[in-house]
Every structure is written in structure tokens, then in C-alpha cells.
Amino acid sequence: MLDNPEKIHSVDKSNMLGVISSLPSQIERSKMLVTGLDVPRRIPSSIVISGMGGSSVGGELVRDWLSNQINIPVLVNRTSGLPRFADRDTLAVTVSYSGNTNETLSCAQHALRKGCQMIGITSGGRLEKFCKSNDFPFVLLPPGMPPRGAIGYLFSSVAYVLQEMGLMRVEEDLQEAKSVLEEAQKGWTVNIHTKENTAKRVAKLMEKRTPIIYGHTFYNGVARRWQTQINENAKTMAWSSELPEMDHNEIEAWAVDSRGKKFLSIFLRDRHENSETRNQVEATMEILGKKSKTQEVWAQGRTVLSRMLHNMYLGDYVSFYLAVLKGVDPTPVRAIMEVKKKVYSS
Known part of the structure; x- marks a missing residue:
């Protein structure tokens, strides 16, 4: 089965393979999305990255990577509110690929009330509108992907935001990682x-x-x-x-x-x-x-x-x-959508 490209593509009806293979190019494009962004210039005392599901994983990778590189604590927040310590010296990074994740939108509201420095990362939706109406900077990602498939954008955008703020240099490491991934994926394609x-x-x-x-x-x-x-x-x-x-x-x-x-x-x-x-x-x-x-x-x-x-x-x-x-199409997430419909329509 795994050595028959025709059968593989017949299962992958929504082309998840194409989404996965785009990761290196997402890292490359993220720099252009962030360059010139009017980011906060005040050095934060803490960084809180809020997101759910696929939108939170990029923050977790950033946290693990930076744990021994910067002297600022980084918290990944998977709740509908910010921690009590968050204040005007906190950088609140709110990440929702769809822009419509209720928990993340609630975190954005908390950031506004607490006076945090805030940056949004999204492909549109209500988070984009919130950032525009409250004059918060945001990174606008290309739309049309499953959130988990946009991991290259979600991770690299956060990293490049920190570079724009002068907190660390990330470009050399990201470019080296991109090259490693491009070489590695050659050995994982359907034709191997x-x-x-x-x-x-x-x-x-x-x-x-x-x-x-x-x-x-x-x-x-x-x-x-x-x-x-x-x-x-x-x-x-x-x-x-x-x-x-x-x-x-x-x-x-x-x-x-x-x-x-x-x-x-x-x-x-x-x-x-x-x-x-x-x-x-x-x-x-x-x-x-x-x-x-x-x-x-x-x-x-x-x-x-x-x-x-x-x-x-x-x-x-x-x-x-x-x-x-x-024998399952990787892309549809029907149970996730069913739960969201039941929770948010009540």
C-alpha cells in the first residue's frame, strides 16, 4: 500500500501530503510576512503565547527552543484567559490560524484589559478585526490551510516577531533548519x-x-x-x-x-x-x-x-x-467540528 503512489493519492483526497511538503517554504515566507511589522519596542518581562490545537504547537516549539537562549520566561497558554501576572510588561502573542478560536479571542480581550503589549498571528477572521480595531500589530498568514498544516508559518512568525523586537537573532537558525528539512523530505516522499x-x-x-x-x-x-x-x-x-x-x-x-x-x-x-x-x-x-x-x-x-x-x-x-x-483521508476533522458546533451554538 505505502509503495503505491496511486493508492496513496486515492486516500489523500484533500491533499494533506501537499500541505505537509510545504513546511520548508512556509519557513522561508514567514520572514516576509513579519519584516517591517510595527512591533512593540519595550523589552517584556514575560511572554505569553496563547492558542489552541494546531495554533498552540508553534508556541510550544518556540518555548522549548528559547528555554536556554533568552532570559525572559515564555509561557504557552491553552486557556480562555491570561495568567494573573500578565500586565503592561507582558508580551501577549495571540495565535489563531482561523482567527475565530473563541478561547484565543478571549485571551486577546484579556490582553487589552490588562494593558499588555499584544501581537496577533492569524489568517483573518475575528482576530484580524480585533487587532485592527484596537490598533494591535498582527501577522497576516496565507489562508486556506488546516491549522495544523500551517505549523511553519505559526512557528516561524513568532520567532521572527521576537527578532523584530530585538530579543534574539533567529534568521540563521531558521534558514539552516529549512535546508535540513528540504534534504530530509527527499527520503520520506511517496516514491521512496x-x-x-x-x-x-x-x-x-x-x-x-x-x-x-x-x-x-x-x-x-x-x-x-x-x-x-x-x-x-x-x-x-x-x-x-x-x-x-x-x-x-x-x-x-x-x-x-x-x-x-x-x-x-x-x-x-x-x-x-x-x-x-x-x-x-x-x-x-x-x-x-x-x-x-x-x-x-x-x-x-x-x-x-x-x-x-x-x-x-x-x-x-x-x-x-x-x-x-x-484508509482515512487525513484532512477532515469531523469530530472536532462537531464538538465546536455543539459547544459554541449553545
């Missing part, structure tokens, strides 16, 4: 046979097992991205967890519960891991390997960012090929 295609092979491992993706340090947001892409694209149960936290609770279940054989444990690895992280991962894999199949996924790239995005991008392709194996 399963034997030589890491994305197809990992998807095959998930065909009859429930995946749990384990991140650490810079890879916790990447692990969540794997989970949510598998959930939305392949319509398949998946979970994510993180080290070392899981070794203070979850590991006990793995040591005893016989149901572990139903799972596939995927560990996101980095050849630049420090010795403590490496020892933690390997000790954990040894215990999990007694009850479930384990699989390591190794990042490639010179910089932390390129390695993060490389492993994230592999997960996008894995989720696509798993959808093909399940």
Missing part, C-alpha cells in the same frame, strides 16, 4: 520505497500498536506534535509523555502492567544529548522494552532548532502514512 523510507517504516510499526511518544529537554513540544498529528491525521489514539518526569510515576505501570505489549514506545533522540539525559533514556527504554516494542528516532542537523524541526517533520510524514494504512 518503505525499506529506505524511515517515515513509512515507523508508520508500519504503528499499524497494530498504540504509539506513545517520549520527549525530553527540547523535544517535549515535538512529542506533543507527533501525538496530535497522529490523532488528527490518522484518526488514531496516541499519547505523549516526557522524561525525566515519567520515571517518577509512569514507569511503575510499565514494569507491571501486562497491557504494555499493545503499545509502541517511540523515543525522540539527539546525538548531542548530555550524559544524564542519555543514561535516563536508555535506562527507561530497557524497562519499557520488556513489555512493549520500542523505537528510537534520531534527529539530524547542526543546531538545536534544525534537530527539533527534523524530528517534528518526520512525525508529520509518519502520521500521513499511518492515515494511508488506516
Whole structure:
């Protein structure tokens, strides 16, 4: 199935593969979308990135990437309000690809009332109108994509906003990451046979097992991205967890519960891991390997960012090929739309 391009395209009726393959070009275009934006110039004491679903993942990647690069705390907020500490010295980045996410719009209202510095990132909708009417700067993204498919825009736009504010330099790292992704995707395309295609092979491992993706340090947001892409694209149960936290609770279940054989444990690895992280991962894999199949996924790239995005991008392709194996069109998210309709029409 995975080595028959015609069958793959017959399942992918809405062309999710085309959306996934556009990630490197999204990184390239994001700079043009942000350059010249009238961003706040006051150095913030904190940064709160608010968003839901696919629109929040970019903020999570920024947070993980910047954790050791800037002295300003970065919080990813997945609620309908800002934290109590948010004030005029807080940079509130409100991210909604559609522009109509109720929780994010509520956060924008909170930012206005609290006097925060605010920037919107959206493709239009009510968030664009809110920013215009309140004279907040905003990045206007190209419309027409599933929010999760716009991850390159959502992530890179936040990064370039921080560069425009003078908080850090991101361009060199983003360009290097773009080159790494362009090279990597050549080995994951539909025309590359399963034997030589890491994305197809990992998807095959998930065909009859429930995946749990384990991140650490810079890879916790990447692990969540794997989970949510598998959930939305392949319509398949998946979970994510993180080290070392899981070794203070979850590991006990793995040591005893016989149901572990139903799972596939995927560990996101980095050849630049420090010795403590490496020892933690390997000790954990040894215990999990007694009850479930384990699989390591190794990042490639010179910089932390390129390695993060490389492993994230592999997960996008894995989720696509798993959808093909399940025989489901990756793009429609009918259950999500049904819940939104019931919640917001009441």
C-alpha cells in the first residue's frame, strides 16, 4: 500500500501530503510576512503565547527552543484567559490560524484589559478585526490551510516577531533548519520505497500498536506534535509523555502492567544529548522494552532548532502514512467540528 503512489493519492483526497511538503517554504515566507511589522519596542518581562490545537504547537516549539537562549520566561497558554501576572510588561502573542478560536479571542480581550503589549498571528477572521480595531500589530498568514498544516508559518512568525523586537537573532537558525528539512523530505516522499523510507517504516510499526511518544529537554513540544498529528491525521489514539518526569510515576505501570505489549514506545533522540539525559533514556527504554516494542528516532542537523524541526517533520510524514494504512483521508476533522458546533451554538 505505502509503495503505491496511486493508492496513496486515492486516500489523500484533500491533499494533506501537499500541505505537509510545504513546511520548508512556509519557513522561508514567514520572514516576509513579519519584516517591517510595527512591533512593540519595550523589552517584556514575560511572554505569553496563547492558542489552541494546531495554533498552540508553534508556541510550544518556540518555548522549548528559547528555554536556554533568552532570559525572559515564555509561557504557552491553552486557556480562555491570561495568567494573573500578565500586565503592561507582558508580551501577549495571540495565535489563531482561523482567527475565530473563541478561547484565543478571549485571551486577546484579556490582553487589552490588562494593558499588555499584544501581537496577533492569524489568517483573518475575528482576530484580524480585533487587532485592527484596537490598533494591535498582527501577522497576516496565507489562508486556506488546516491549522495544523500551517505549523511553519505559526512557528516561524513568532520567532521572527521576537527578532523584530530585538530579543534574539533567529534568521540563521531558521534558514539552516529549512535546508535540513528540504534534504530530509527527499527520503520520506511517496516514491521512496518503505525499506529506505524511515517515515513509512515507523508508520508500519504503528499499524497494530498504540504509539506513545517520549520527549525530553527540547523535544517535549515535538512529542506533543507527533501525538496530535497522529490523532488528527490518522484518526488514531496516541499519547505523549516526557522524561525525566515519567520515571517518577509512569514507569511503575510499565514494569507491571501486562497491557504494555499493545503499545509502541517511540523515543525522540539527539546525538548531542548530555550524559544524564542519555543514561535516563536508555535506562527507561530497557524497562519499557520488556513489555512493549520500542523505537528510537534520531534527529539530524547542526543546531538545536534544525534537530527539533527534523524530528517534528518526520512525525508529520509518519502520521500521513499511518492515515494511508488506516484508509482515512487525513484532512477532515469531523469530530472536532462537531464538538465546536455543539459547544459554541449553545
